[in-house]
Amino acid sequence: MKAVIDVYRRALESGEFDDFASLYDAGARLEVSIPGARHLVDGPAGAWAELADLWPTPGRLLEFSPQQHEHGFALWLERLGDDGRGHRQRQYIHLNDGAISGHWIYGARPSHPEIVPPDQQGPLAPPELFEQVGGRPVEQGVLVSTGWSGNRIESATLADGRRLICKRIVPGAGWLERLSEDRGREGLLFVEGILQRFPASVDPTIIAALFDGEAWWIAMRDVSAHLFGAEGPLTRKQNQLVLGAANEMWKTFWGERHDILAPQANRIGMCAPSIAEAERDSDDFLPKQLEACWEAFAEAVDDDVAEAILAVLENPAPLAAEIEKHGTTLIHGDLRDEQIGLDGERLVVVDWGSATQGHPVVELGWYMMHDVWRFEATHDEVVEDFRRARGDDDDPEAVELGMISGLTMYGWILGHSAVVHTDEAERAWAREELDWWVPRVRRALETWSPA
Numbered sequence: 376m377k378a379v380i381d382v383y384r385r386a387l388e389s390g391e392f393d394d395f396a397s398l399y400d401a402g403a404r405l406e407v408s409i410p411g412a413r414h415l416v417d418g419p420a421g422a423w424a425e426l427a428d429l430w431p432t433p434g435r436l437l438e439f440s441p442q443q444h445e446h447g448f449a450l451w452l453e454r455l456g457d458d459g460r461g462h463r464q465r466q467y468i469h470l471n472d473g474a475i476s477g478h479w480i481y482g483a484r485p486s487h488p489e490i491v492p493p494d495q496q497g498p499l500a501p502p503e504l505f506e507q508v509g510g511r512p513v514e515q516g517v518l519v520s521t522g523w524s525g526n527r528i529e530s531a532t533l534a535d536g537r538r539l540i541c542k543r544i545v546p547g548a549g550w551l552e553r554l555s556e557d558r559g560r561e562g563l564l565f566v567e568g569i570l571q572r573f574p575a576s577v578d579p580t581i582i583a584a585l586f587d588g589e590a591w592w593i594a595m596r597d598v599s600a601h602l603f604g605a606e607g608p609l610t611r612k613q614n615q616l617v618l619g620a621a622n623e624m625w626k627t628f629w630g631e632r633h634d635i636l637a638p639q640a641n642r643i644g645m646c647a648p649s650i651a652e653a654e655r656d657s658d659d660f661l662p663k664q665l666e667a668c669w670e671a672f673a674e675a676v677d678d679d680v681a682e683a684i685l686a687v688l689e690n691p692a693p694l695a696a697e698i699e700k701h702g703t704t705l706i707h708g709d710l711r712d713e714q715i716g717l718d719g720e721r722l723v724v725v726d727w728g729s730a731t732q733g734h735p736v737v738e739l740g741w742y743m744m745h746d747v748w749r750f751e752a753t754h755d756e757v758v759e760d761f762r763r764a765r766g767d768d769d770d771p772e773a774v775e776l777g778m779i780s781g782l783t784m785y786g787w788i789l790g791h792s793a794v795v796h797t798d799e800a801e802r803a804w805a806r807e808e809l810d811w812w813v814p815r816v817r818r819a820l821e822t823w824s825p826a
Contacts, residue, residue, distance in 0.1 A: 740781025
């Protein structure tokens with residue numbers, strides 16, 4: 376495997392792909408999904424032509440970080456060509472007896488300072504934002520964002536020692552903003568007083584918002600010390616506290632409608648395969664994966680469930696309408712480990728850009744897809760905790776619909792991890808998740824189906 380990696384590295388640096396293309400099996404498939412195009416080619420000749428067209432000149436690798444696994448490797452790659460063109464990509468390469476049997480290339484937004492100099496990354500948060508909280512910054516700096524939206528994130532330390540996180544949001548500039556009809560949702564939630572009405576059990580963290588004529592600036596307290604983060608187990612008690620606090624928020628806004636929230640149908644269909652075509656020319660990473668991911672999902676999942684989920688993705692409005700019959704409220708829309716935490720028993724939540732006019736069961740479906748594997752509880756126990764948190768508002772029929780929405784919103788990651796990912800541990804995790812979700816959704820489809 377190391378030999379294949381070394382040949383690839385030399386090819387990327389030299390712009391000569393003869394040796395690397397010769398490593399492709401005759402039946403190998405190369406998929407390239409980059410800004411402006413998606414190409415599927417087969418065999419060594421097709422691979423050589425595609426790679427040579429993608430990188431026509433020698434170049435420098437600003438990032439090349441292969442992760443080797445039993446049957447292949449994955450890597451992040453950022454390259455600056457001698458022609459001045461910069462690329463950042465996530466790639467997966469499958470190997471069979473030393474030959475390449477599959478290769479996926481997904482374009483991503485460049486991040487290296489040599490491609491995107493700091494002085495081209497936009498202005499820092501203005502003094503007027505900090506005046507709202509009675510302070511002035513003595514230190515400001517841009518942070519590397521791990522999110523999907525592409526919004527600029529920065530840190531700021533005020534003269535009195537308070538640490539803030541600031542976000543700059545240009546309405547309609549990112550794929551998530553376009554798909555969720557976001558006019559500056561986080562800023563509007565603050566200036567319209569909605570966040571100020573949250574129950575004491577939920578801390579939305581935003582303390583100031585300002586529109587400068589082009590973009591919204593959001594200031595949040597730095598709550599990173601309280602967030603769960605991306606690693607480590609979480610207890611069932613923590614799960615119960617999260618769901619109990621979230622339910623207080625859902626109850627507070629039950630039956631209210633706010634036009635600044637994302638429509639539920641948009642939220643459910645946000646990762647449909649058709650989004651890849653709609654966002655073809657953007658440099659956002661996630662949409663570049665969607666077609667391959669859902670193709671992998673269809674390969675990994677029994678036809679009856681796969682076909683039903685793909686049908687919902689093509690037209691999520693009927694499922695959204697069916698769920699809405701059971702009620703509507705303000706839901707976070709992206710409730711997951713890296714964006715939530717606990718300060719004592721108070722739920723801390725960041726990033727309200729996907730806040731949705733929806734039903735808590737949609738929140739449950741997304742939350743479980745992301746986090747259930749981390750909790751010291753089974754899938755069924757997490758559902759049980761949700762229903763217990765809902766108390767008198769528990770709605771068994773709505774829960775069934777929420778299961779369908781969960782697999783619709785995030786089934787793509789399970790398909791991709793089960794079929795495309797090169798890490799055996801990742802593949803095994805996805806198969807275990809599908810072993811629960813597929814029968815569970817099949818049961819839910821007995822109560823409602825897109826047919």
